[in-house]
Amino acid sequence: MENKIFRNFLGEKGLKPTKERIAVLSEVFSFHGHFEPEYLYLRIKNAGSKASRASVYRTLSLLVDCGLVKKVTRTEKGNIYEHTYGHSHHDHMICDACGEIIEFYSEKLENLQDEICSENSFAGSSHTLEIRGHCKKCRTKQS
Amino acid sequence: MENKIFRNFLGEKGLKPTKERIAVLSEVFSFHGHFEPEYLYLRIKNAGSKASRASVYRTLSLLVDCGLVKKVTRTEKGNIYEHTYGHSHHDHMICDACGEIIEFYSEKLENLQDEICSENSFAGSSHTLEIRGHCKKCRTKQS
DNA sequence: CTGAAACTGAGATTGAATTGCAATTTAACT
DNA sequence: AGTTAAATTGCAATTCAATCTCAGTTTCAG
Numbered sequence A, B: 001m002e003n004k005i006f007r008n009f010l011g012e013k014g015l016k017p018t019k020e021r022i023a024v025l026s027e028v029f030s031f032h033g034h035f036e037p038e039y040l041y042l043r044i045k046n047a048g049s050k051a052s053r054a055s056v057y058r059t060l061s062l063l064v065d066c067g068l069v070k071k072v073t074r075t076e077k078g079n080i081y082e083h084t085y086g087h088s089h090h091d092h093m094i095c096d097a098c099g100e101i102i103e104f105y106s107e108k109l110e111n112l113q114d115e116i117c118s119e120n121s122f123a124g125s126s127h128t129l130e131i132r133g134h135c136k137k138c139r140t141k142q143s
Numbered sequence C: 001c002t003g004a005a006a007c008t009g010a011g012a013t014t015g016a017a018t019t020g021c022a023a024t025t026t027a028a029c030t
Numbered sequence D: 001a002g003t004t005a006a007a008t009t010g011c012a013a014t015t016c017a018a019t020c021t022c023a024g025t026t027t028c029a030g
Helices: A002-013 A019-028 A037-046 A053-065 A107-119 A136-142 B002-013 B019-028 B037-046 B053-065 B107-119 B136-142
Strands: A069-074 A079-083 A091-095 A101-104 A123-134 B069-074 B079-083 B091-095 B101-104 B123-134
Touching: A002 A019, A002 A053, A019 A037, A019 A053, A037 A053, A037 A079, A053 A069, A053 A079, A069 A091, A107 A123, A107 B107, A107 B123, A123 B107, B002 B019, B002 B053, B019 B037, B019 B053, B037 B053, B037 B079, B053 B069, B053 B079, B069 B123, B107 B123
Parallel strands: A091 A123, B091 B123
Antiparallel strands: A069 A079, A091 A101, A123 B123, B069 B079, B091 B101
């Protein structure tokens, strides 16, 4: 489970599992979905724990390093993250109007990418696909 | 040609084709490849033209609006752009070992993405696909 | 317990990007 | 060509996420 993975990672690096770091970890895994650092910071405060913005940023970086969290994308506002442990692979569609992020997964798409890799003698290990445009709501709102 | 397209775009909006805007435009199209705003600013200075950083940013924004330039991605440092006119769409495979960037294009992939967008009632306008792994050279080198 | 090393929070700092504004330029209309 | 309103510019100030500094605090191995 993520707690163990994180503690292990810290141990290997000679880092300490402080309250702040654990607070960030558990908050990240307390909900499902994408988040910005500021939002996470506020959630932690709201949950009664304490961790400064600096610690949130610092811990987030550690969580990315140990693979528990992934930096999804960068917006005009800042970075967006998501936790990855126990979360299967998917890609994203991002609405340029309202910022909504839609997750999707397509077996066909995965296979096609494998095919393209073979054609190019490339050993693909991961990928990021981000489709930008307008979501259903924002499309209808326009007209 | 891009000069005409830009002037047309400006005309329609009641904007003026000032020396600064034209200087930015021609500099953007004076070379191939990706660039950051600051790099462009320095090139313009170096080319003997003049345009403040503010004007570079403002003009870049206009060029994106009229479709001549595309914001490729955001890095920790800032935005990266590329001119798109006369340059067809493609995606990238990036080798984690040697950094080589392989460009590829797949009609099937494009169609499949359109399909996925429809399924999600999403109006996709652009996408970025980046496949990471190891290129042919680095694969054989490993074994 | 103790001390060295790791951590933390608050505030300062960074740096890309944007904005306010006074001076300047553009171009439409005489 | 001259006039004038609107657009534009550059500079400096500002914004804002993210990072860094550093003095005080906490952790934990011995």
